[in-house]
Amino acid sequence: HMRSAIYYPRTQVHSKAIMKSSLLLWDRLHTIVPMEHYEPDYGDRVDMAEAWELIGSPLVPKKDQKERAHEAIETTLRAGRLPPDLYHVGELDQPDDVYEIWPQKFAMHTWEMLRDHKLADAPLPNGDYPFTQEGGLLVMAKLADACAGTKFARVTDRLMAYGMIGSGGRRRGNETEVIPITLDLIDAPAIPIENLIELRVREEREARGRDFTRMRHNYADMIQAHALELGTALDEFEREELN
Numbered sequence: 556h557m558r559s560a561i562y563y564p565r566t567q568v569h570s571k572a573i574m575k576s577s578l579l580l581w582d583r584l585h586t587i588v589p590m591e592h593y594e595p596d597y598g599d600r601v602d603m604a605e606a607w608e609l610i611g612s613p614l615v616p617k618k619d620q621k622e623r624a625h626e627a628i629e630t631t632l633r634a635g636r637l638p639p640d641l642y643h644v645g646e647l648d649q650p651d652d653v654y655e656i657w658p659q660k661f662a663m664h665t666w667e668m669l670r671d672h673k674l675a676d677a678p679l680p681n682g683d684y685p686f687t688q689e690g691g692l693l694v695m696a697k698l699a700d701a702c703a704g705t706k707f708a709r710v711t712d713r714l715m716a717y718g719m720i721g722s723g724g725r726r727r728g729n730e731t732e733v734i735p736i737t738l739d740l741i742d743a744p745a746i747p748i749e750n751l752i753e754l755r756v757r758e759e760r761e762a763r764g765r766d767f768t769r770m771r772h773n774y775a776d777m778i779q780a781h782a783l784e785l786g787t788a789l790d791e792f793e794r795e796e797l798n
Contacts, residue, residue: 557779558772559583560708561614564695566657567595567607573710574606576743578751580775581610582768585707587698588613589657602748609755616702621662623701628665628694632672656691658682660698669694708779741778 560581566588568574577584584607586595593613597604616624658666658678669675674690699709743751758767781797788794 557706557708558775559585559706560710561585561587561699561703562710563587563699564692566593566613567597568603571603571748572744574603575746575748575751576741577710578606578610578748578755579741579743579746579771580778581708581710583612584610584710585612585614585702587660587695587702588615589659591615602752605752606748606755609752609759614702616660616698618662620698620701621660621665624694624698625662625665625668627697627700629668631693631697632668632674656683656694661694665694 558581560577560583562568562573562577562584563586566586568577568584568586574584588595593615595607595611595613597607656675666675669690670677672690674693696709703709754767758764758771761767784797785794788797
């Protein structure tokens, strides 16, 4: 069972709902960052900073992960169409700025390929590469895949997204890139973030903290089993019935 998750597409979590459900579900929540010692900055959002302190962990893509991401992006571009669920994920709670991505996150030849396909433009004065919304989501989803392998779930903002990544070319469940579970299924938003932070602090510090860990793991296992089952549903009616 997956015990940790990789969040994408940005270097830090903007959504409180995601942070809450992550406190409930994951042992660690990773975000993909451009370089070592890069720390997400939550400014005056004290509760978000505290939650990140407890479960957050930055992840710098390694050379072989960048290479896997390159191959996956190339395959998608060669097929000539972007996955339809990118547009679904596109409704993120994000700033209205140009979709910029740190150049260090990808290999140089990946940038050239993206520019050839008009998904990225020449670097901006700050060195970041501007993307179309779809281009940015595509590359970050593929990079999250490459970093996640089979050990991590993947999380995006509007949806709880489980990367069901089979070994090799084989996929478990259906053919979509991500199996979305809407957050209201987990209903973490109904729980104050302070309570969830307290749960994780007690889990770490108390003698019987392992009881909390087991409780969370059982809950996460049920959600993941449900995600796998959703992947086999034939249509919307079956999915609703399962939910």
